[in-house]
Amino acid sequence: MADSLAISITLPVEHLAQFVTELQAHLEPETPCSADTLLTVAASRDELALSLRLPPDAALSAFAQEHPDIESSSPGQVALGYLFATARTAADSFEVTLYATSKSVVAALKGSEQVLKLLLRLAKHGRPQEVRLLDEWNEVTTLRAPSEA
Numbered sequence: 001m002a003d004s005l006a007i008s009i010t011l012p013v014e015h016l017a018q019f020v021t022e023l024q025a026h027l028e029p030e031t032p033c034s035a036d037t038l039l040t041v042a043a044s045r046d047e048l049a050l051s052l053r054l055p056p057d058a059a060l061s062a063f064a065q066e067h068p069d070i071e072s073s074s075p076g077q078v079a080l081g082y083l084f085a086t087a088r089t090a091a092d093s094f095e096v097t098l099y100a101t102s103k104s105v106v107a108a109l110k111g112s113e114q115v116l117k118l119l120l121r122l123a124k125h126g127r128p129q130e131v132r133l134l135d136e137w138n139e140v141t142t143l144r145a146p147s148e149a
Helices: 013-024 035-044 058-066 103-111 113-123
Strands: 005-012 048-054 078-089 093-100 130-135 140-144
Touching (some): 035 048, 058 103, 113 140
Antiparallel strands (some): 005 130, 048 078, 078 093, 130 140
């Protein structure tokens, strides 16, 4: 079975703009992501290709070495491509799922401290404030955003 990982966050519709602002700060400029784009993706049941841009750590550096063809637009950052997003709407919520089916991307997503930090920041917009990770074995891991004291 191929490696895969789906990362889901459910948020109130009124938090979508703040969620997108947080996400956009960590995307390569050519990645078209806005609240309207995600709403269109949800309505069309299509997917959106994304490239994250994050500070290097061991997992992201290993990805960058394996994929020198994927360059970051910002010096000192690592671009993590081959990532896709889908979205679904419900009565009062919006679910964004990021997923990858490439072994190297999944390894970077699972092993990167920078990706974890970003996911936990994004989770703060969710209700509940959590990120659900679904792996290729259909095992779910839930990461909860740290509460602010």
